[in-house]
Amino acid sequence: MAEASYASASQTDVLIIGAGPSGLMTAYWMARCGVRARIIDKKSTKVFTGQADGLRVRTLEIFDSIGFQHRVQHEGHVAVEANFWAPGPDGTLIRQGPFCSSKVNESPFHNMLLSQGRIERFILDSIKQYSNLEVERGVIAESFEYDEIVKDDQNAYPITLKLRTLSEDEVTPSNNSGEGRSHSVPDKLKDSDLHPDDLDDLIQDSKSRQTKTEIVKAKYLIGCDGAHSWTRKQVDIPLEGGVIDIIPITDFPDIRRLGTVTNASGTILVIPRERRLVRLYVPVQVVDVAKNGNARFNRSSITPEMIKERVQAILKPYTFDYKVCEWWTAYQIGQRIAPTFAKDDRIFLAGDAVHTHSPKVGLGMNMSMQDGFNVGWKVALVAAGVASPAILSTYNAERHHLAEMLLDFDRHLSGLFTDNKPSKGIPEGGSDKTENMIKVLETFEDFADGLKAFYGASPLVCKFVNEDKLNPGHHLVPGERFPPVKLRKQADGNTQWTTRIFESDGRFRLVILAGDVRNEMQKHRVDTLSRFLSGQLKEKASPLSRYNAIPGRFKSPIDVVTAHSASWKETEFFDFPEILRDLDATLGWGYDKIWCDDACIWDRDCDGKGYEKWGVDRMRGLMLVVRPDQYIGWVGELEHMDEMTRYLDGALIKVVTEE
Template sequence: MTKVESQIKNSNTDVLIIGAGPSGLMAATWLARAGVPFRIIDKRSDKIFSGQADGLQSRTLEVFQSFSGSSFDMTGLDSAWKMANHMIELCFWNPDENGNLVRSSRIPDSIPGISRFQQIVIHQGYIERWFDETIKNFSEGQSKVERPYLPISLSIDESKVEDKDAYAVKVLVKNLASEDVSNPEQFNAKVANGLYRQFEGDQERFYSNSIDIEHDPNVNVDDYEIINCKYVLGADGAHSWVRKQLGIDMEGESTDFVWGVLDAVPITDFPDIRHRCAIHSLESGSVMVIPRENDLVRLYIQLKEVPRDPLTTTDVSDNDSKEHAKGRIDRSKITPELILKNAQDIFKPFKFEIEDIDWFTGYQIGQRVSPKFSKFNRVFISGDACHTHSPKAGQGMNVSMMDTFNLGFKLALVCKGLAKLDILETYESERIEVAKELIAFDHKLSRLFSGKPMIPNSQAFQDGVDMDEFHKVFQKGGEFASGTIVDYADSLLIDKSLTHPVDEDGNSFSSIAKKVAVGRRLNSTLIECQADGRPIHIADRILSDGRFRVLVFAGDVNSYPQNLKILEEFDTFLKSDKHFSKKYTPVNALDNSVIDIITIHGSKRHDVEIFDFPEFTRPTDHKHRRDYWRLYTGIDSTYHEGDINAYEYYGIDTKNGAIIVVRPDGYVAKITNFDSNGLHQIDQYFDKFMIPQNSNVLTPKDKLINDRDRFVKPLLAV
């Protein structure tokens, strides 16, 4: 340690998150919910600008819902659903045989039945504020985004990376509170815009201007801090400082297609302005219409010609080794007026004017992905830091959040000493495949969107984009874009051993639960609580709190009494500290605080009684309070929500039953038989990566302590 460093404040934290956009905030939400010490810093001031990402896909909304329970709420989920604009219909407009712009087709914007939630749009500022409130609630006010903090240096002690308890990463940060960092995101415009973040150069100058603490005699050590971390997450955007400290380059390419983005209130006679629209004009380019909250509309508009900066004709940025010799776009020439003029040409013969401009930006289409998402499984990157693409697929913010939704629970399990370091390797292996699929999809979509359309029966326009192919790509892409069909491969955390691919997409199903794909998120359907008859979506019972779920589908115990005898055998098995239920739960912790076992039988609720079932399905705690929310029926006629049949929904036989293991992020990890051998297979699954907790003895629960807040506080290993 240098002389100056020895004078700087030192602190420790389990996880340091650098970057407080949606990806970093999702990670912080996970860690706060799981009770893991963390810090999250951002170089931005408090102000969150309008614009940026605006779409929330089906899977993202499912995840938001998974942080909301009957006793706590992810602040803003209900507000988002109410305030946002709901995307119902997608319209295609193309030139007809005479070159006139006409509506060619309409399709649902989201695939019906793919999720409880459909795509909505609302600007990112709201989402970031809702995350802030949620983190504050889950951490009881102890954690919040620390602004403005600038990371200065990062080092990894390679001798400590295999020690799970070591603070192997050191990050030097500077508090910029005494400096003027107002409006760092804006560029030369009176209207709020995102031009700053879209182009390389400015952020590098921002970092290069940081003080050399070792050689500046006027350095104020009170402005600096050394944060010793077990893990670091770089969620700091497309020009990621963290990624560059790790020496990881982005791989991919850019194009000459330049698009402008404009949020405003349209004044137009175009009939579908409140629908999502994909419009190809004859020769003036293309536009995507995204109706937003209130009366705003977002336009993604192809710009036919944008002036280049003559001083950069030979400049090649480190983020784009294939920069065209034309030079960088002169972003000072990208104005709302330029974007509007291009839009008016595309919309002809319809009139198009705007009022109340809210935000604008410009970007050059390109697709890049990092070949590595981590280093030593101690420093990770997520979101735009490891994959960038055009925004028209509505994936940027969504996939970025899903990166850290994948990583967050893994960090929590490791930081709490419940799982081996090995599970962290699955972050890169799982998410890099999603990123590659996204890049391939966006590459195809953006080029089809940016190309001139092919006009039937026209010799002059036979070499253009086939609109039928464009429609098919868009429709197929809707399923991918929803985020609901992400399929993780066989790994330490995904066991597809009892499955086989049965469809053209290679989804892995089993004969035990024929409609459940191992490696995908468990789609939700209604089950009914045995104790009170309340129907509840299964997704709302297996919320995001860091715990694994073992769903025991016990079949029809009334018609097949032997199934009840199997449950009795399970009771004995699960009480043994040699098996997964107790083996991986700290001594004196709540019995379901690591692995939550839920029984869903297949009999009518009125045909059986709760006390017909063994104790593990209706246990009591240290105060003898019974947990009535471990036992459900999957088949019944409810009073207010009609008939339910989870067995049919999941393809499970009511005689043979099934056991489904679900990861903390809601993805199906394993399916096995409903019998003693099935439980032993689950033992083997957890044995691969979990750490026995027999010697981890917590303080015994005090019967006299008021713990009514136990549903809101962290539930993992407590």
């Protein structure tokens, strides 16, 4: 590209390529933090049918923090128990199960099933609440240049791309995309097949397109453009299968129950869906011999009829047929991961662009969205001049390790769908495939459901705490998610999960677990901390005014939330220091800032046992910093004000004061 063409280049702080779940989750943070950003996608519309559908509990907690989990609950299908079918002594299929995770109640939510198209709709609606950022559809990046000389200059735009709007003939339909070939049946969606809130997207697709090219310069580039990302080459693996969304006609008794069916003909995964749909993952291997004599898979040979025949063979003696097929695709089983998810902390990759695996583990959309959620808030706060660029390196460190764990999980589980050998490295569960499958699920359940993140020490995770100074036995671990509990609002007694209290708005939360404030000594500790936060302690600058604001959003990147352990009826909102109640000249007192861990007779989920779940002494309490993504960054006692400030100094940019 000629240097002269740069003169007319437009500028954006962040350019996101790909408007799938990971790209939209990244874009959400740009909208929420007011960052100048663009998001492009080669497809003409959002996804409407098919694609991913499994939603793990950690992903649902994220949805709650954004504010649309209630929509998922309303439309989705809960998937908690799984049944496993296998031949009995006489060779006929018998049910083994149901299997249910022992940790099913460690989150407010349970694993659910809902199509990717609906999740995209919900994220798009959330973006619209906070910004005019819209997906530019039918647009591709044709060329890319990167100026490494200016990469360390935070005000520079080292990334240059040439974007082109595709013609009508070139644009990729959303429902004919993805890993392998995918098909929407019928070929053209009818208005009656769509949710009403998706109609505008279909109308947009029908509008005439004008092809054009433009040069764009960006500070940061985030590639979320799927398994066939232009940022990396795909490597084909010679084992494939089919996935199909149908309304089944069958006498198989567990067709509406999550589970597997195994016999000599193979293993299928059964996933009940919304609107009577059922998704089936079916092993179908079609291998040709190339001219050089090597075997290669033949994806074009897979058809819906072939997939149906395989299902019929595996379900015997039960019958199986369908009249309605909403979507199907051929997929490949394989584990691939990029050596790094970032370049120079300027260019980032997320989701399938950097890790691919078989769909059977039900984590593809979850991992992709959580990648986008992780990189999104970090890039957004750095681009907004709020956070230190040093935090950007934590994206690769945190997410690459989890991607490796995902591939390990997939290797163990996928092997059980293709052979009867026990998985290596998994505790012995006998030679039976079903027993081994349960063992694999139990071994990886903390990771798979997102109950543990395994984030290591970094500028955003302080693991170098003197444990002698902390409450013994607490369960609040830096680098892990804040364990959600339901609390009572001190001002009115209403209840709320912490996943919603800690809203994903770009701010760090200084969470003060104030303990039993009826005790005079404990009340004094809270008062001393409050004086520090108010800037009343000599030689101790308050962190609430120490760091750059989130422009146009919040005057401080830190939000203070207090949760005490005293009885709700024996304390008053105005008993707490003013700094903890956040007075706004227009909106009044911050009634949503003081919470109580006390039982509520009319809400069974609010049992007053939050401190016990956190492992925190109900008298002394604790203090912690929760990152914008609800992972714990730092933990300390109420007196550890200096340590807390040092942690924040490593993540946030201090206000520049005139001498």
